[in-house]
Amino acid sequence: MHESKSNIAVRVVLNALLLLSVAWFPWWVSLVVVIVLVSRYRAYEVILWGGMIDLLYGSTASVGMPFLSTATFALLLALAEVIKPRLVFYSK
């Protein structure tokens, strides 16, 4: 699948926005950006972002799992890849 230049530009902008949200904004903003990314692209990089969040801010105390964000983002990616082909308005 060949992505157009505009598609690539949008993906780069979303990833830049994700970087800023990880640094500055409440955690749920990052979650929203990830949802937009995985719904629009097969964005494997969200797993790396999840790993980064876990390494930067992770604590085992509150949730009992040191890689919760990684697992959550990976799950969102997997779910998106299952759901997207079943949507009527999804274009490959």
Next chain:
Amino acid sequence: MRPVGLIVGLALIVSVFVSMVPQAAAPFQTVMRPLWHAGNAISGFISNVSVSLTSKQSLQNRIDELERRLLSEQQSIAQAELLKNENQRLMELWDQRVYENTVLARILVRPTVSPYDTVVIDAGSGSGITVDDIVIVDNIPIGKVTRALTSTSMVELFSTSGVESDVLVGFDGVPARAVGQGGGTFRLDLPRDIEISEGDIVVLARFPSSVLASVEAVLVEASDPFQTILFKNPINISDLDWVEVLTQESHARVEE
């Protein structure tokens, strides 16, 4: 779907192993530090500019809101003053000096940014900070260092949801285990025949010379053999810019 599943599985396995490496976060923190500092600077600049751009009515509304907050903060200050005086009394009782060689650190990341209710400060092992060092504000403990890199450290708040801390409750120093509920609040359960009252002091067992909180509510049900004690740390981490870290050297002086 198969390649996605394979990649997701591999990523999870890799993340488990990477999370076990203590210094794995170092390169990411090196990248993020300038962003964190820039974020603090920008938010300060925006709040200064926004004041000059708002209408008179907006400013009046803001003044009214701040007056309401001031009243609420004055109540918190009164409670903090009570705890501070109790702190001083305990320290005199224990014949201990005021803490020396604390490390002053700026807060880079507040709990709202972190999904795990943790705090990142801009001092680390290079300043003598080590894991398990206590973090205090106005001599009131708020958390402990769980990761100390060279120039940054991660602090886990005692009140983070699920964090358990050994505490001593009340005048008799009843030992108990408190569980953080998030937002500076704690709860613990004690047998109902132990007399605990609102306003009783709670201290950390490992840090008995500083008051952690005071009891805000005691919940008892007729059919329950236990009573639930609720207490709240008066420090609002969201309003803070600076904290102090008691290094191991400070601990050694305190225990002399």
